[in-house]
Amino acid sequence: MEEMGAAVVERLPLRGDETVLDAGCGTGRVTVHLVERLPRGRVIAVDASPAMIAEAVELLSSTADVRQADLLELDLGEPVDAVFSTATFHWILDHDRLFSRLHRALRPGGLLVAQCGGAGNISKVLEAAAEVATEPTFAAAFVGWRRSSYFATADETAARLGMAGFDEVRCWLEENPVVPEDPLAYLTTIALRDHLARLPAELGSSFARRVVDMLPEPVTVDYVRLNIDARRA
Numbered sequence: 027m028e029e030m031g032a033a034v035v036e037r038l039p040l041r042g043d044e045t046v047l048d049a050g051c052g053t054g055r056v057t058v059h060l061v062e063r064l065p066r067g068r069v070i071a072v073d074a075s076p077a078m079i080a081e082a083v084e085l086l087s088s089t090a091d092v093r094q095a096d097l098l099e100l101d102l103g104e105p106v107d108a109v110f111s112t113a114t115f116h117w118i119l120d121h122d123r124l125f126s127r128l129h130r131a132l133r134p135g136g137l138l139v140a141q142c143g144g145a146g147n148i149s150k151v152l153e154a155a156a157e158v159a160t161e162p163t164f165a166a167a168f169v170g171w172r173r174s175s176y177f178a179t180a181d182e183t184a185a186r187l188g189m190a191g192f193d194e195v196r197c198w199l200e201e202n203p204v205v206p207e208d209p210l211a212y213l214t215t216i217a218l219r220d221h222l223a224r225l226p227a228e229l230g231s232s233f234a235r236r237v238v239d240m241l242p243e244p245v246t247v248d249y250v251r252l253n254i255d256a257r258r259a
Contacts (some may be wrong), residue, residue, distance in 0.1 A: 027216065030141065030202060031056030031112035035063060037255070038139040039207070043067045044107035047131060050074075050098055052196035054082030054090070060110060061089045066215065070102060073252070076192040098123050105133035114173050116143035116252075121183070125190035126253045132258040138192065144252025145179040151217050153245060155233075159221070164233055174220065176204025178252060192256035202249040209238050209245035217247055 040046070043066040045195035051057045061069050071086065072095040073079050079094045088091055098120060109128050118124050128138060152173070159168040178186075180197040187195045206212035214222065214234045222230040238245055250259065 027114055028055045030249075032059045034112050034141045034253075035059045035110065037221060037253075038063075038108060038110055038137065040064065040067070040108070041128055043068065045104075046108045046110055047072065047106045048090075049109050049111040049128065050101075050106055050117075051082050051090075052078050052113070054085040054092070056112055057082065061086070069132070070106065072097070072100070082204065097127060100127040100131055102131055106136060107133060108137040111140040111142070113252075114142060114149065115140060116177055119176050121176070121178060121186050122189070124168075125186050125192070129190045129192060129258055134157070136258045138187075138254060138256045138258070140254040141251050142254075143175065143177045143185075144250050145177050146199070146248075146250040147177045148217050148248055149172065149250075150241065151213065151237070155221050156216060156235045158233060158236045158240060161236070164225065164229065167229070168221075171224060177250070180252060183252060183254060187256050191259055193259045194255070194257040196253075196255040197251050200251045200253055202251050204247045204249055205244050206247065209241070209259065210234055212213055212236060212247065213245075 040063050042064055045068045048057045048060055048069055048071040051073045056073060057069060069090040071082055071090045071092045073213045074096045077095060081091045095148060097118060109132060182200050184195045184197040218234055225233055
C-alpha cells in the first residue's frame with residue numbers, strides 16, 4: 027500500500043514550497059514521501075481515526091501538522107495549494123459531500139490528486155469472504171452487516187467532481203494485482219480487517235484461513251485503483 031501511495035505522490039506536480047493537505051493520512055507512512063517533496067513547504071495531515079493519528083504523530087514528529095478530522099466536516103481554517111489522498115475515499119460513502127469539502131479546502135486553481143479503491147476492487151477476495159460468512163461457524167456475526175466501503179466508477183466520480191466545482195477532471199481505473207508473500211497475514215491486516223472486527227480473535231483466524239483456502243493459487247489480491255486528477259475552478 028505504501029508503494030502505491032508513493033507513486034501517487036510522484037504524480038502530484040510540486041515546486042516544493044506549497045501547503046498540501048494529506049486527506050486520510052493513516053499512520054503517516056505515505057505522508058513521509060509527501061514531506062520529502064516539500065522541503066520549503068508544509069503538510070497538513072488529517073485522519074478520522076485517533077489510533078492512526080497517534081501513530082502519524084509519532085512517525086512525522088515535527089515534519090507535518092497532524093490533526094484528527096472527519097473529511098466530511100473538514101474545516102482547515104486556511105486554503106491549501108493541493109489535496110493529496112491515497113486509500114481513503116473508498117471508506118467514505120458520501121462522495122458528493124466529500125468532494126464539496128475538499129473543493130472548499132483548496133485555493134482557486136488548487137489541485138486534487140488522489141487514488142482509492144475503484145469499481146471491482148478486491149472483488150474476488152470479497153466474494154470469497156461473503157461465501158465464508160454464510161458458513162454456520164461465522165454466519166451469526168454477519169447477519170444484516172455490510173462492509174462500509176464504496177468502490178466508485180471513473181465516470182460517476184468525474185461527474186461528482188464536476189458538480190462540486192472542479193474542472194480539468196481526469197478519472198481512470200487501474201488494475202494493480204498484488205501477490206503477497208504471506209496471504210494470510212496480508213488479508214488479515216488489510217483486506218479482511220472489517221470482517222475480522224465482527225469476530226472474536228479465535229474465530230477471526232479461522233475465517234481468514236477459510237478465505238485464503240477459497241482463493242486460487244497463487245493467492246492474488248485483485249486491486250483496482252481509482253485515480254483522480256482535478257483542479258478547483
